[in-house]
Amino acid sequence: MKGFSQMEKPKIITMSHGSGGADSRSLIGEVFERAFSNPVLSQMEDAALLNGFSKLAFTTDSFVVQPLIFKGGDIGRLAVCGTVNDLLTRGARPRYLTAAFILEEGLDISVLKLIVDSMAETAREAGVDIVTGDTKVIENKGIGGIIINTAGIGEIPGGIDISSKNIAEQDACILTGTLGDHHACLLSKRMDIESEIASDAAPLVEIVERLIDSGIEIHAMRDVTRGGLGTVLNEMLDTANGTRYSMGKEQDMLDLVIEQDSLPISQATSDFCGLLGLDPIYMGNEGKMAIFVPDSKAEEALYLIRGAKYGENAQVIGHTVPSKGHSARVCMRTSIGGLRTIRPLAGEGLPRIC
Amino acid sequence: MPFKAQDKALLEAIRYAGPDLRLMEICGSHTAAISKNGIRSLLGPNIHMISGPGCPVCVTVTAYIDKLIELSENKDTVILSFGDLLRVPGSNGSLQTAKARGADIRMVYSPIECVKLAQANPEMKFIFAAIGFETTAPVYAALIESALEAGLNNIRLLTSLKTMPGAVNYLLEKKSNIQGFIAPGHVCAVNGTHIFEELSRKYSVPFVAAGFSAEQVLMAIAALIRLNGQPKVLNLYGEAVTRQGNEKAVYAVHRYFEEGEAVWRGIGEIEASGLYLREEYSDFDAGSRGLIQDNSPDSCKCGEVIVGEIDSSDCPLFGTVCTPNNPIGACMVSEEGACFNRYLE
Numbered sequence: 001m002k003g004f005s006q007m008e009k010p011k012i013i014t015m016s017h018g019s020g021g022a023d024s025r026s027l028i029g030e031v032f033e034r035a036f037s038n039p040v041l042s043q044m045e046d047a048a049l050l051n052g053f054s055k056l057a058f059t060t061d062s063f064v065v066q067p068l069i070f071k072g073g074d075i076g077r078l079a080v081c082g083t084v085n086d087l088l089t090r091g092a093r094p095r096y097l098t099a100a101f102i103l104e105e106g107l108d109i110s111v112l113k114l115i116v117d118s119m120a121e122t123a124r125e126a127g128v129d130i131v132t133g134d135t136k137v138i139e140n141k142g143i144g145g146i147i148i149n150t151a152g153i154g155e156i157p158g159g160i161d162i163s164s165k166n167i168a169e170q171d172a173c174i175l176t177g178t179l180g181d182h183h184a185c186l187l188s189k190r191m192d193i194e195s196e197i198a199s200d201a202a203p204l205v206e207i208v209e210r211l212i213d214s215g216i217e218i219h220a221m222r223d224v225t226r227g228g229l230g231t232v233l234n235e236m237l238d239t240a241n242g243t244r245y246s247m248g249k250e251q252d253m254l255d256l257v258i259e260q261d262s263l264p265i266s267q268a269t270s271d272f273c274g275l276l277g278l279d280p281i282y283m284g285n286e287g288k289m290a291i292f293v294p295d296s297k298a299e300e301a302l303y304l305i306r307g308a309k310y311g312e313n314a315q316v317i318g319h320t321v322p323s324k325g326h327s328a329r330v331c332m333r334t335s336i337g338g339l340r341t342i343r344p345l346a347g348e349g350l351p352r353i354c
Numbered sequence: 355m356p357f358k359a360q361d362k363a364l365l366e367a368i369r370y371a372g373p374d375l376r377l378m379e380i381c382g383s384h385t386a387a388i389s390k391n392g393i394r395s396l397l398g399p400n401i402h403m404i405s406g407p408g409c410p411v412c413v414t415v416t417a418y419i420d421k422l423i424e425l426s427e428n429k430d431t432v433i434l435s436f437g438d439l440l441r442v443p444g445s446n447g448s449l450q451t452a453k454a455r456g457a458d459i460r461m462v463y464s465p466i467e468c469v470k471l472a473q474a475n476p477e478m479k480f481i482f483a484a485i486g487f488e489t490t491a492p493v494y495a496a497l498i499e500s501a502l503e504a505g506l507n508n509i510r511l512l513t514s515l516k517t518m519p520g521a522v523n524y525l526l527e528k529k530s531n532i533q534g535f536i537a538p539g540h541v542c543a544v545n546g547t548h549i550f551e552e553l554s555r556k557y558s559v560p561f562v563a564a565g566f567s568a569e570q571v572l573m574a575i576a577a578l579i580r581l582n583g584q585p586k587v588l589n590l591y592g593e594a595v596t597r598q599g600n601e602k603a604v605y606a607v608h609r610y611f612e613e614g615e616a617v618w619r620g621i622g623e624i625e626a627s628g629l630y631l632r633e634e635y636s637d638f639d640a641g642s643r644g645l646i647q648d649n650s651p652d653s654c655k656c657g658e659v660i661v662g663e664i665d666s667s668d669c670p671l672f673g674t675v676c677t678p679n680n681p682i683g684a685c686m687v688s689e690e691g692a693c694f695n696r697y698l699e
Contacts, residue, residue, distance in 0.1 A: 191463045276463075277383065277689070279390065336361065336568045338392025343698055346678025 013107040018137025027135060031113055032099070035120035036130040040096070048131040050096055050153070057092035059083055060151035066144050068115065070189050072181075072198030073286070075148055076119035081201050081286055083152040084126045085223040088208045089289070091162040092154025094126055100134040102147040115146065126203035128152065157212065164239035166219040169254060171320045172298035174291045176207055176305055177313040178264045179229060180283035184272045197268045202287030206308040211291070216301050220292040228282040231344040232290055233258070233330045241323075256330045258318030258342070281332075282345045295319060361569065367576040370398040376531055377401065377578050378662060380518065381538030382409030382690025383566050389695035391568040393575075401575070404662040405692035407521050408538050410486045410514075411438045412660060412684045412691050413618040417647035418485075418514045419444030425481055425512065425640060426457035432475075433459040434468050435483035438688045441681065445649035449483075465497040472506045481640045484511040489540040491515055491629055492603040495610045498638055510640035513631060516616050519549050520627030526557040530662045534578035536571070537563040539591050546599025547589050558585045565591040610635050617646040619684055620657020656683035659692050666696040673697055 016023040033041065040048045063079045073081075080097065087094040099119065103112065123130050130150075181200040188195040204223075211218055220240070222232045233256060241253045265273075265280050273280050287310055293301045298316050305311040323329075330342040379385055385405040388394060394403060407413050419442055426433045426449070433449070440450045440461060453459040462468065465482055472480045484494045494511060501509045518541050525532065537550055542563040550561040560581040564574035573590050581588070589595050607629070616628025623646070631639045650656065654676070655669035666672050666685070676682040678694055685691035 187463075277386070332392070334390075334392040334568065336391055336393070336572065337365065337396060338568075339395045340390060340392035341699055343678075346694075 011109055013103045013105050013109065013112070013137055015105050015137055015139065017103065018135065024135065031109070031116050032133055032135070035116045036099070036123070036133075038129045038131065040129060040131040048096070050131070054158070055156040057087045057090045057154040057156055058151070059086040060149065061086060062147065062149040064144070064147050065186070067186075067189055068111065068145060070199055071185055073201035074115050074118050075146060076115035076117075077122045077201045078286055079148040079150045080119050080122040080126060080128070081203050082223075082225070083150040084128060084203045084205065085287070085289070087152050087154035088204055089162070089221045089223055090154070090156060091160040091208070091212060091218065091221070092156045093209070094128045094152055094154040094205065096153045097123065097128050097130045098132045098151045099130050100149040101136070103135065103137045104140050104143055104145050105137055106140045107145040112146065122203060126205050160212065162218050162221050164220045164222070164236040165243035167236060167240035167254065167292050167320060168219060168294070169320055169322060170295045171219055171292045172295045172316045173233070173256060173258065173318045173320070174293065174298065174301060174305065175224070175229065175264060175315055175317045176204065176289045176291065176311050177287070178266045178269065179224075179285060179288070180269045180273060180278075180280035181266060182286040183228075183283035184269045187276070188272060193272075195268065195272060197266070197272060200285055200287040200310075202310045204287060204289055204310055207289065207305050207311045210304040210308050211301060214300070214304055216293055216297050216304065218291060218293055222290050224285045224288040224290050226284045227345045228280075228284060229290065230281040230330070230342045233342065234344040236290070236292070237330055253323035254320045255323045256318055256320050258330070258332050260332050260334045262315050262317045264313045264315050281342065292320075361572070364569070364572045364576050365396060367579060368397050368401065368572060370401055370579050372400060374400045374402065375533055375579065376404060376662065377534045377536065377575065378404045378406045378525075378532045379536040379571075380406035380408040380522065381536070381540065382412070382688065383540065384536050384538070384564070384571060385409065385692060385695050386690050387566045387568065387571050389698050391571070392699075393568065393571055394699060397575070401579070403575075404532065405660065405695065406525070406535075406662070407618060407621065407660040408487065408518065408541075409660075409685070409688050409690040409692070410490070410516070411442055411688040412656060413516060413621070414439070414442065414485050414514050414684065415617050415619045415645060415648040416443070416445045416650060417645040418512070419449065420446070420647075421641060421645055422449060422481075422483055422512055423447065423452045423457070426452050426459055428479070430477065431458065431479045431481060432471070433457070433481050433483060434462045434471070435459060436485070437461045439483055439485060441687045442684045443681070445647075465493050466500065468497060468509055469500045469504060469506065472501070472509045473504060476508060479508050479510065481510045481512055484513040484515065486515055487538075487541055488517055488544050488607070489538075491607045491611060492544060495606040498610050498635060499606070501638070507637070509638065511631065511638055511642070512640040513629070513642040514645070515611065515629035516618065517613070517627050517629060519553060520624050521618065522550070522553055524621070524624045524627070525661050526553065526559065528661065532559070532662055533583055534559060534581065535561045536574045536578070537561040537587070539563060539565050539570075539595065542589070542591065542595040542599065544600050544603050546597050547587050547595060548597050548599070550587050554585045554587050558583065560584055560586050560588070562588045563591050563595050565594065617648060619648055620650055620654070621661060622648075651682060654683040656685040656693065659685060666693045669693070
């Protein structure tokens with residue numbers, strides 16, 4: 001027979017877990033501290049003291065996703081990968097993360113543990129420590145059980161300057177893997193369509209480390225998440241051309257031409273998109289980078305990326321060229337040789353209805 | 355995808371240099387395929403592809419949007435809609451703005467989701483925004499069938515269903531000077547290519563049924579060039595389309611729906627171009643008849659665009675006031691819309 005205290009122990013999140021009292025303390029101890037344990041977190045102070053370093057990258061992101069757990073990942077893995085990958089885009093080595101949780105009363109604690117364990121495992125994989133955090137509990141309003149915010153700090157090695165403003169003529173654009181898998185995975189689960197597609201949620205530390213350690217000159221790098229490749233490439237090119245314009249180089253704008261046949265897309269995701277009339281170029285990813293390097297370095301960079309974890313399907317997908325038109329643009333040479341402008345995503349990128 | 359020899363021959367064929375040729379792709383999915391594959395950039399300068407009235411969102415009148423918003427104001431009511439419709443302007447705001455004000459409006463991917471929701475929440479009423487053409491009608495028929503089987507009385511449809519032959523007849527009657535049609539692949543899969551035979555004879559114009567891959571669209575354009583106005587109905591989409599169509603689906607539609615006059619956004623009334631729930635199933639109807647008011651802004655030229663009277667770029671709002679982020683007309687909202695796709699090119 002179970003002891004009294006064990007029987008009384010709540011197995012779901014209740015408002016008392018957010019009270020700041022004993023239940024809050026035990027939730028922190030049993031769920032978060034247990035999983036994230038490290039010397040900085042174990043100080044258990046109101047703010048973590050970190051070992052100092054020079055140039056820092058700092059970012060934050062919140063995660064709201066349904067379903068919470070899906071093929072290839074869960075909201076916890078996303079919360080770590082999203083922030084780690086954002087730090088990587090500036091060439092930073094991710095070091096420390098914060099994790100803040102908004103929990104809905106009624107959430108099953110076993111689900112919370114699963115998510116937190118997955119965060120811990122992903123943090124270990126990425127080589128970051130989760131050093132401070134917060135928990136709030138809110139009444140059940142149907143928000144889906146859990147919202148996570150993570151913030152992260154990364155250290156930028158000397159001499160590294162990675163930014164979309166550095167994109168130059170004759171740059172190669174490398175995509176580190178297949179497009180649209182995360183988005184297709186979640187959509188298929190929400191729509192109850194049987195599918196083998198798994199989310200690509202992954203920390204891309206090894207890919208970036210290999211490039212930086214080999215001295216590859218990375219001009220710009222972006223995490224290809226919401227809005228998809230089409231939106232991200234437009235934003236990058238806008239920054240590059242905006243910088244050129246402000247420097248008085250308006251005769252010197254850049255176009256980016258990508259090749260449809262070079263875009264890595266898995267057969268399963270391609271079939272799924274075909275079925276629903278979705279365009280993989282506007283679908284979200286959680287483990288893909290768009291990386292601009294000088295064309296002369298493209299082959300070496302591609303080799304390094306393909307040798308890294310999560311980089312095996314990398315491709316050079318296009319190049320920057322002097323702009324021909326009045327307004328610089330991202331365009332795509334299609335499989336049949338046509339030319340199509342790639343605009344940023346407008347609306348929500350929804351399945352067609354007939 | 356490497357080039358195949360026949361693709362090169364196709365590309366050669368569509369670089370046509372003869373007299374002006376005005377062709378229409380009726381279906382919004384073809385419009386999207388043309389823009390996504392950059393097909394316009396490969397055509398000879400004298401081929402004019404016109405995007406027709408086959409985008410369901412684009413031809414839905416403002417009264418319909420207004421009615422949905424009105425229904426959404428009832429506390430026990432949930433509106434279920436396909437995504438594109440949410441952003442279409444009604445005469446006073448869109449479903450998206452009604453949702454932001456607190457109405458329970460949910461985006462769904464399939465009408466069948468409605469059955470699950472209605473079973474789980476018997477105290478709520480679920481109204482499905484049932485827009486579409488011949489292609490989507492069988493799904494709504496299946497929805498009613500499922501609701502009847504499950505004994506559910508909390509499902510309603512607000513329908514705005516339209517049919518193609520009537521609309522194409524209208525276009526041709528108006529002497530829009532269209533010299534060939536890419537027939538809508540999905541409509542043909544359901545109703546068969548035979549529905550265009552009479553129109554082809556009557557107006558002496560060719561129809562080519564095609565699928566939605568780049569190759570299929572190129573083949574259809576090349577076939578229309580070769581037919582050069584001969585009144586024939588060709589089927590290039592044999593994997594999905596037959597002359598007779600899917601008789602089971604057609605039967606299911608006729609069991610629950612009957613033909614009637616319909617009002618098309620920006621165009622007006624077209625005889626025998628709509629589908630309405632039959633009298634014996636009127637319990638499922640949330641008030642679909644009589645939604646004829648169309649308060650699209652006068653400055654919006656969507657109606658002239660989708661009948662081929664003007665090109666999207668001739669509309670003074672196009673690309674300046676009216677963009678995908680701030681659509682004035684429905685054709686700029688939908689992923690299948692004529693203006694949305696021209697803007698993307």
